[in-house]
Amino acid sequence: MDFTLTPDQQAFRERVRSWLKTNIPRDWKALGSSEVPRPEAYEFLRKWQRTLYDNGFIGLTWPKEYGGGGLTFLEEMILHEEMALAKAPPVLNVLGVGMAGPTIIAYGTEEQKQRFPAKILSCEEIWCQGYSEPNSGSDLASLQTRAVKDGEHWVINGQKVWTSLAHVADWMMLLARTDPTVPRHKGITYFLLDMKLPGVTVKPLKQITGDAEFNEVFFDNVRVHESHVLGGVNNGWGVGLTTLMYERLALGFGLQARLRISLDQLIGLAQRMEKNGRVITQDPVMRQKLAQVWIDTECLKYTGARAITKLLKGEIPGPEASTGKMGWVETHQKLQELAMEIEGPYSQLARGSDRAVDGGVWQYSFLRSRANSIEGGTTEVQKNIIGERVLGLPKG
Numbered sequence: 001m002d003f004t005l006t007p008d009q010q011a012f013r014e015r016v017r018s019w020l021k022t023n024i025p026r027d028w029k030a031l032g033s034s035e036v037p038r039p040e041a042y043e044f045l046r047k048w049q050r051t052l053y054d055n056g057f058i059g060l061t062w063p064k065e066y067g068g069g070g071l072t073f074l075e076e077m078i079l080h081e082e083m084a085l086a087k088a089p090p091v092l093n094v095l096g097v098g099m100a101g102p103t104i105i106a107y108g109t110e111e112q113k114q115r116f117p118a119k120i121l122s123c124e125e126i127w128c129q130g131y132s133e134p135n136s137g138s139d140l141a142s143l144q145t146r147a148v149k150d151g152e153h154w155v156i157n158g159q160k161v162w163t164s165l166a167h168v169a170d171w172m173m174l175l176a177r178t179d180p181t182v183p184r185h186k187g188i189t190y191f192l193l194d195m196k197l198p199g200v201t202v203k204p205l206k207q208i209t210g211d212a213e214f215n216e217v218f219f220d221n222v223r224v225h226e227s228h229v230l231g232g233v234n235n236g237w238g239v240g241l242t243t244l245m246y247e248r249l250a251l252g253f254g255l256q257a258r259l260r261i262s263l264d265q266l267i268g269l270a271q272r273m274e275k276n277g278r279v280i281t282q283d284p285v286m287r288q289k290l291a292q293v294w295i296d297t298e299c300l301k302y303t304g305a306r307a308i309t310k311l312l313k314g315e316i317p318g319p320e321a322s323t324g325k326m327g328w329v330e331t332h333q334k335l336q337e338l339a340m341e342i343e344g345p346y347s348q349l350a351r352g353s354d355r356a357v358d359g360g361v362w363q364y365s366f367l368r369s370r371a372n373s374i375e376g377g378t379t380e381v382q383k384n385i386i387g388e389r390v391l392g393l394p395k396g
């Protein structure tokens with residue numbers, strides 16, 4: 001990949017940089033600057049995403065006619081880098097922007113493409129992803145939520161679980177079984193489900209962090225109009241996998257840029273904390289560990305750049321996206337563990353304690369990071385995908 005920027009791309013970088021300098025609201029710091037959208041920051045982040053949209057700094061690669069910027073993934077990479085350098089707040093409608101929007105643009109009817117993408121970018125409509133069920137996680141094709149045709153509607157019954165943001169979501173990417181008589185991958189349909197329809201019940205689940213970021217969602221005779229099928233009846237497996245590829249790409253590529261923010265904050269922490277009477281940054285072992293996280297972060301940057309090269313050639317993300325996701329998970333978890341090591345005994349003081357370092361933000365992000373190797377497909381499953389589809393190994 002050629003990293004030399006054209007004059008236009010260089011000008012774009014400068015425009016983003018100077019805009020960010022004056023437009024990140026001051027109260028972001030007071031809200032804790034968490035890399036994971038926290039409930040108390042939802043309203044702030046909703047407005048922030050709207051500001052990004054109004055200024056054309058979100059959905060850069062989406063076609064202009066659907067609310068995007070009509071630019072390339074190179075501008076998208078520049079934007080992510082500049083956001084990381086400026087420590088900008090994250091995007092709230094992350095599942096909509098990272099998954100629902102690109103999938104609707106790839107498979108939607110013209111009516112769906114006119115209706116949904118722009119509202120995703122502006123954060124007017126938040127999206128969640130209804131894939132996992134109590135007995136279907138890694139083995140997603142075994143999902144049991146049923147959809148039965150009744151006139152112009154599909155009637156949905158069943159349950160989803162671990163549905164992030166369902167408690168604030170307006171729409172869901174829903175996978176449901178529409179034909180139980182055919183091989184299981186072939187009888188699934190992808191629906192765009194309005195979360196306000198009668199019969200949808202959302203029950204929050206509390207996580208180890210104390211936040212209820214994800215939910216159980218129950219469907220009791222929910223009637224979805226047939227115009228909200230995406231990509232054709234019984235074609236949901238292919239459509240759903242596209243969403244997952246975008247998810248892994250977003251997790252691997254988008255989040256690797258944000259790793260830089262956490263790494264800079266970690267170095268700041270190491271410069272303030274002491275161990276055995278000297279600051280941590282003078283401790284030779286800790287210096288080695290910090291340097292290793294920087295090296296891993298740089299490697300991820302270039303893995304992301306390889307994925308971008310593929311996208312620039314007009315190809316959609318393939319199984320290689322799994323590499324980026326896995327690499328990000330390992331580096332991020334290592335970074336969070338290192339933060340606990342740097343804090344030493346202070347790591348025992350959770351959020352809410354007067355003496356917790358940085359208000360306990362590191363304890364929160366350490367606990368949250370345990371989920372990284374599960375969400376978006378477990379690390380074991382990513383390794384299976386790489387083994388089978390990249391290396392050509394036989395199925396396990």
Ligand SMILES: Cc1cc2nc3c(=O)[nH]c(=O)nc-3n(C[C@H](O)[C@H](O)[C@H](O)COP(=O)(O)OP(=O)(O)OC[C@H]3O[C@@H](n4cnc5c(N)ncnc54)[C@H](O)[C@@H]3O)c2cc1C
Nearest residue numbers: 129130131132137138162163164371374375376377378380
């Ligand atoms: C924070 C968080 C947010 C989430 N958000 C969402 C969301 O918004 N929407 C959604 O639909 N889902 C969501 N999930 C669910 C997530 O996608 C599933 O948890 C994940 O796919 C694993 O499924 P499972 O929990 O049923 O575990 P299982 O599939 O039961 O796996 C249990 C263990 O067995 C291992 N395993 C399973 N199969 C294999 C295999 N073939 N080879 C080797 N090892 C295997 C797994 O790696 C794991 O360690 C979220 C999960 C978390 C933690």
